[in-house]
Amino acid sequence: MNVDHAPLVVMSGITKRFGRVAVLSDVRFSVLPGEVHVLAGENGAGKSTLIKILGGIHTEFSGRIEIAGREVHPRNPTEANALGVAVIHQELSLIGSLSVADNLFLGRTPTRWGWVSDARQRREARGWLAQLGLDLDVRRPTEDFPIAVRQLIEIAKALSHKARVLVMDEPTSALSAPEVQRLFGLIQSLKQRGSGIVYITHKMEEIERIADRITVLRDGRWIGTAPAGDLPAPKLIQWMVGRDLGEQFPRRAPHPGTERLRLEAFGVFPSGFSARPAVEGAALRVRAGEIIGLGGLQGSGASELLLGLFGAFGARTRGGVWIDGQPVQFPTPRQAIESGVALVTNDRKATGLVLPLSIVANATLAGLRGLSPGGWRRPGAEAQAARDNTAPMHLRAASLELEVGALSGGNQQKVVLAKWLQTRPRLLLLDEPTRGIDVAAKREIYQLMDLWTAQGIAILLITSEMPELITLSDRIVVLHRGRVTAEFDRAAAAPEAILAAAMGRNL
Amino acid sequence: MTEEIHPPEPTLTPLARGRRFFSSPAGRALIALVLVFVLGLVFNADGAFFKKGTHRDALRQASVYGMLACGLTLVIVSGGIDLAVGSVLALVAVCSSQMAMHWGWPGWLLVPASLALGAGCGGLAGFVTARLRVQPFIATLSMMVLARGLAKYASGGMKISTAVKGPDGLYHNVSLPPLFTGIDTRILGGNLSMVTVVFGLCVAVAWVALARHRWGRYLYAIGGNEEAARLSGVPVVAAKVGAYAASGLFAAVAGICQAAQEQQGDPEAGAGYELIGIAMVVIGGTSLMGGRGGLGLTLLGVLTIGYLDKILSINAVPEAGRLVLTGIIIIVAVLTQRRRG
Numbered sequence: 001m002n003v004d005h006a007p008l009v010v011m012s013g014i015t016k017r018f019g020r021v022a023v024l025s026d027v028r029f030s031v032l033p034g035e036v037h038v039l040a041g042e043n044g045a046g047k048s049t050l051i052k053i054l055g056g057i058h059t060e061f062s063g064r065i066e067i068a069g070r071e072v073h074p075r076n077p078t079e080a081n082a083l084g085v086a087v088i089h090q091e092l093s094l095i096g097s098l099s100v101a102d103n104l105f106l107g108r109t110p111t112r113w114g115w116v117s118d119a120r121q122r123r124e125a126r127g128w129l130a131q132l133g134l135d136l137d138v139r140r141p142t143e144d145f146p147i148a149v150r151q152l153i154e155i156a157k158a159l160s161h162k163a164r165v166l167v168m169d170e171p172t173s174a175l176s177a178p179e180v181q182r183l184f185g186l187i188q189s190l191k192q193r194g195s196g197i198v199y200i201t202h203k204m205e206e207i208e209r210i211a212d213r214i215t216v217l218r219d220g221r222w223i224g225t226a227p228a229g230d231l232p233a234p235k236l237i238q239w240m241v242g243r244d245l246g247e248q249f250p251r252r253a254p255h256p257g258t259e260r261l262r263l264e265a266f267g268v269f270p271s272g273f274s275a276r277p278a279v280e281g282a283a284l285r286v287r288a289g290e291i292i293g294l295g296g297l298q299g300s301g302a303s304e305l306l307l308g309l310f311g312a313f314g315a316r317t318r319g320g321v322w323i324d325g326q327p328v329q330f331p332t333p334r335q336a337i338e339s340g341v342a343l344v345t346n347d348r349k350a351t352g353l354v355l356p357l358s359i360v361a362n363a364t365l366a367g368l369r370g371l372s373p374g375g376w377r378r379p380g381a382e383a384q385a386a387r388d389n390t391a392p393m394h395l396r397a398a399s400l401e402l403e404v405g406a407l408s409g410g411n412q413q414k415v416v417l418a419k420w421l422q423t424r425p426r427l428l429l430l431d432e433p434t435r436g437i438d439v440a441a442k443r444e445i446y447q448l449m450d451l452w453t454a455q456g457i458a459i460l461l462i463t464s465e466m467p468e469l470i471t472l473s474d475r476i477v478v479l480h481r482g483r484v485t486a487e488f489d490r491a492a493a494a495p496e497a498i499l500a501a502a503m504g505r506n507l
Numbered sequence: 508m509t510e511e512i513h514p515p516e517p518t519l520t521p522l523a524r525g526r527r528f529f530s531s532p533a534g535r536a537l538i539a540l541v542l543v544f545v546l547g548l549v550f551n552a553d554g555a556f557f558k559k560g561t562h563r564d565a566l567r568q569a570s571v572y573g574m575l576a577c578g579l580t581l582v583i584v585s586g587g588i589d590l591a592v593g594s595v596l597a598l599v600a601v602c603s604s605q606m607a608m609h610w611g612w613p614g615w616l617l618v619p620a621s622l623a624l625g626a627g628c629g630g631l632a633g634f635v636t637a638r639l640r641v642q643p644f645i646a647t648l649s650m651m652v653l654a655r656g657l658a659k660y661a662s663g664g665m666k667i668s669t670a671v672k673g674p675d676g677l678y679h680n681v682s683l684p685p686l687f688t689g690i691d692t693r694i695l696g697g698n699l700s701m702v703t704v705v706f707g708l709c710v711a712v713a714w715v716a717l718a719r720h721r722w723g724r725y726l727y728a729i730g731g732n733e734e735a736a737r738l739s740g741v742p743v744v745a746a747k748v749g750a751y752a753a754s755g756l757f758a759a760v761a762g763i764c765q766a767a768q769e770q771q772g773d774p775e776a777g778a779g780y781e782l783i784g785i786a787m788v789v790i791g792g793t794s795l796m797g798g799r800g801g802l803g804l805t806l807l808g809v810l811t812i813g814y815l816d817k818i819l820s821i822n823a824v825p826e827a828g829r830l831v832l833t834g835i836i837i838i839v840a841v842l843t844q845r846r847r848g
Contacts, residue, residue: 354731356798
């Protein structure tokens with residue numbers, strides 16, 4: 001075998017237990033120079049655990065890791081970095097109050113005689129960011145930047161380690177299309193330089209675009225490794241879920257009823273009326289039983305539109321809102337909930353769930369008023385309500401008294417949905433309801449949306465996945481920089497036209 | 508999809524169930540309390556630890572701190588902190604003494620007025636932190652200084668006692684108000700102090716609020732994730748103001764009890780009590796991060812610190828040594844409480 005094509009990393013016989021539960025058993029995995037190796041599998045399949053072993057975060061395991069032909073056992077992330085492995089974690093590891101430059105060089109700040117050489121650090125930081133097409137003021141704290149930029153900073157940080165093996169755990173979950181494009185361009189150039197990329201994603205589109213090889217894990221076991229060409233989408237999904245899902249999306253027949261929501265000249269001013277609005281002059285109609293998809297890229301204002309409509313920005317909105325023909329105004333989310341509106345936010349850990357509380361407590365939080373007449377709680381009724389609302393969701397939890405923080409992403413999202421079902425909503429606002437959850441859970445959520453619309457609930461849906469947007473929406477409204485730029489019927493919706501409208505052009 | 512979705516709950520052996528209990532916050536708080544008791548059994552000061560009066564006094568001495576800890580638990584569960592309770596205690600001790608001894612107010616008038624005063628101070632600090640978004644540390648620190656100042660204003664810097672200056676300019680003694688003597692009595696054949704009964708009532712009220720009322724659930728939700736709570740329709744500002752008002756209310760109860768026991772209203776009373784109250788809450792296992800904890804844990808924490816102090820004092824450990832040992836034991840207890848991840 002040619003030395004240049006020897007694998008960068010070979011992991012074999014990897015077994016990892018948490019207590020008595022084996023989360024990985026006898027898993028093998030390798031990375032070749034110049035390849036993008038996609039690690040696929042449902043949530044809980046063991047992808048993140050495998051990566052954490054390689055990255056020196058989990059140090060207790062059995063099995064063998066070879067890097068450049070030498071057996072190694074990284075004991076912490078710094079050692080892994082020194083071995084040429086850099087991991088970009090799903091949960092951002094940046095410190096919000098520190099500057100971009102400080103974050104990039106955290107733990108290895110360039111110094112001269114013990115003094116931080118700020119100028120050099122800033123210069124080098126700008127260099128790494130430029131590779132990603134970012135031109136930021138590196139002295140500003142990272143918390144000033146939107147999540148997409150923070151994710152790119154995280155990638156730049158990994159690059160700056162000059163790693164030969166780069167592990168990316170869902171790097172595009174918060175990125176807009178042009179940013180994803182730039183990232184993929186960068187991955188190409190890293191490949192040409194002989195780096196190996198390990199890429200974890202739940203997006204089929206991305207796998208089809210960039211995978212050279214694919215390894216599938218299921219329930220902690222190695223299912224197979226194959227060149228991407230040998231693993232078309234249906235087969236890959238079958239490997240991942242271990243059963244034939246048939247079509248990727250269930251079909252749904254629309255059942256539109258009377259007008260549920262009307263927006264006229266709706267504007268949202270999250271930072272006050274003197275600042276630039278996030279949404280301006282938006283007009284929108286949603287009928288009962290209808291799913292309206294909101295298309296748009298990063299900064300389109302779609303999320304702010306939902307938050308503003310829901311009362312999350314208080315009175316910092318303009319224009320008219322009608323629900324079932326009645327003019328409404330929501331100074332706080334509470335009034336919105338009382339009027340039958342529910343909002344699933346795009347970040348369940350930050351804004352959707354109370355992680356230290358139980359499934360029951362979370363699932364009944366929004367509807368607690370109805371469950372506690374006179375203010376006195378009835379734990380039996382709460383448990384019953386939580387059971388009733390999670391039953392149709394196939395929630396996988398040993399007990400409803402578990403802390404939600406201990407659940408997988410898909411199950412956490414089901415708890416969020418159960419919480420809103422308890423409020424008997426007429427209008428559901430869904431912001432990225434399937435972000436970061438596995439294929440089977442996604443499918444279940446699609447089926448639920450189908451069921452809800454059949455019951456007459458109206459849905460406003462934001463999703464960054466084009467196939468999801470096109471297959472689920474009865475109509476698609478596209479936003480660009482806070483303004484509605486196009487509207488498509490189901491039949492007329494083409495990905496190219498939607499993307500063009502989202503970028504502010506018309507085909 | 509009809510797959511098995513609820514993995515069967517593994518049947519636990521009694522041993523494993525015991526291990527699970529002792530790794531829970533309640534189990535660990537109980538271990539700390541048991542260890543303190545064992546300490547008392549070993550260092551029993553020639554049998555003093557086995558006397559009923561020792562336990563009655565341990566409970567009596569812990570009661571005033573414990574009342575503060577009840578209110579602090581509500582605030583800490585919501586992710587906040589209240590440094591003002593010691594000063595509010597002093598303000599209420601002064602004002603209630605004044606009302607009782609100088610103005611001759613009856614208990615049915617004095618108690619609601621005192622509670623309203625305490626709740627008002629707490630509620631104001633709560634409004635400043637919840638509505639005006641000042642950090643709770645700063646908002647309640649200001650109230651701590653402010654209430655101490657008011658206590659000195661109201662008392663003219665003097666202790667309010669039964670020696671009342673008459674219109675003739677001469678001091679004459681009034682008799683102790685019945686409310687004060689009532690609180691400073693023992694029941695059950697002299698085996699239980701009335702203040703301990705009051706403390707028990709405080710625990711019960713706070714427990715019901717936190718564990719059985721919607722408001723309590725709201726406090727947990729706010730402490731666990733304020734933004735998620737707000738977006739779930741939780742009235743965040745009202746719930747938080749309520750928690751601080753309740754904390755002030757419990758401090759007022761403690762203030763009346765303190766005045767009754769000392770038979771005077773001391774404007775310097777309660778200094779540093781807030782820290783002991785916080786230590787009791789934390790040693791019980793309620794998280795300062797908010798969202799986790801409860802009144803049962805606080806009760807264990809109150810007993811742990813109360814008994815520790817009593818055991819050290821019956822063994823004639825001088826105050827200096829008592830403080831050092833208490834400090835060490837708090838940190839050890841909190842370290843064992845730490846969640847393992």
